Amino acid sequence: MSKAKVNGLKILTKADICLIGLLVVIAVGGIGLGMNRLASSGSGALTAQISVGGTIKQTVPLREGYRQEIQLKNGDHYNVIEIVNGKIHIRQADCPDQLCVRSGWIGIATQQIVCLPNRVVIKIVAAENDLDDIAR
Amino acid sequence: MDIRRMMILSLFVAIASILHIVESWFPLPFPIPGVKLGLANVVSILAIAFYGWREALLVALLRVMIGSLFGGTVLGPSFAMSMGGALISTAVMAYIYQYHRSIFSIVGISIIGAVFHNSAQIIIAALLVVSTGLLWYLPYLILFAVLTGAGTGFTAAYLLLKIPRDCL
Numbered sequence: 079m080s081k082a083k084v085n086g087l088k089i090l091t092k093a094d095i096c097l098i099g100l101l102v103v104i105a106v107g108g109i110g111l112g113m114n115r116l117a118s119s120g121s122g123a124l125t126a127q128i129s130v131g132g133t134i135k136q137t138v139p140l141r142e143g144y145r146q147e148i149q150l151k152n153g154d155h156y157n158v159i160e161i162v163n164g165k166i167h168i169r170q171a172d173c174p175d176q177l178c179v180r181s182g183w184i185g186i187a188t189q190q191i192v193c194l195p196n197r198v199v200i201k202i203v204a205a206e207n208d209l210d211d212i213a214r
Numbered sequence: 215m216d217i218r219r220m221m222i223l224s225l226f227v228a229i230a231s232i233l234h235i236v237e238s239w240f241p242l243p244f245p246i247p248g249v250k251l252g253l254a255n256v257v258s259i260l261a262i263a264f265y266g267w268r269e270a271l272l273v274a275l276l277r278v279m280i281g282s283l284f285g286g287t288v289l290g291p292s293f294a295m296s297m298g299g300a301l302i303s304t305a306v307m308a309y310i311y312q313y314h315r316s317i318f319s320i321v322g323i324s325i326i327g328a329v330f331h332n333s334a335q336i337i338i339a340a341l342l343v344v345s346t347g348l349l350w351y352l353p354y355l356i357l358f359a360v361l362t363g364a365g366t367g368f369t370a371a372y373l374l375l376k377i378p379r380d381c382l
Contacts, residue, residue, distance in 0.1 A: 097326070105354070109353045194292065197343045199343050199345045
């Protein structure tokens with residue numbers, strides 16, 4: 079390898095700069111799309127879907143005055159999920175990285191909490207209209 | 215494989231394993247699975263530049279195995295993510311280094327490696343929890359990878375300049 083090739087310290091090549099620009103545009107576009115999805119999600123009754131390994135274990139309503147605590151067991155692992163006044167969070171978990179606990183409270187449709195080691199996903203979905211509430 | 219090469223490659227594996235373990239100690243500000251600094255990518259780049267793709271993949275493979283052993287995550291989900299991310303990013307970086315070295319600098323190659331690393335990790339994570347919703351994290355991971363990839367790329371480029379070729 080020649081010295082000039084290694085000398086990336088001073089000169090980024092044109093392709094590098096194009097690459098960085100392209101990646102930043104893609105990333106910002108993707109973030110914008112996600113935000114847009116968050117903002118334009120349905121305004122119906124919110125529910126939280128709690129799934130383990132892709133199968134929905136439990137669906138809980140998110141509304142004012144509703145409280146619930148769920149001990150989610152999955153083999154040897156557990157997540158303690160708390161629902162208070164239309165918001166949901168994972169209060170405690172035995173996963174090593176604790177990312178799910180640090181995710182904090184969520185309460186807007188399409189927001190999610192993921193606990194990868196325990197394969198738990200909590201996803202908030204909005205009903206298209208309020209029929210769900212009446213049916214319940 | 216002569217002894218000198220074997221020694222240096224084991225040294226690479228040792229350094230990469232340490233970096234792999236140390237970076238798992240830093241809590242990052244985003245609670246997103248798959249976000250990593252990717253410090254061990256520096257060693258992958260050095261292995262590619264000094265030896266080639268075979269050696270680089272070997273170093274990456276051993277690094278993830280040893281790093282996960284010490285981290286206590288062998289064969290868990292994060293092991294699958296690390297392994298997939300490390301092997302894919304090393305392979306992509308080796309390919310670009312081999313065939314497109316005149317277009318991209320080491321920094322560019324490192325950024326591409328970091329992007330592939332994080333993307334592979336989040337895709338494996340999405341497969342593990344069977345939820346496509348995880349892919350919404352991808353743009354954040356790409357943005358983060360540009361920063362960390364540039365950081366590791368500059369480090370690797372500096373080391374490539376400074377490490378005397380005749381000691382290898």
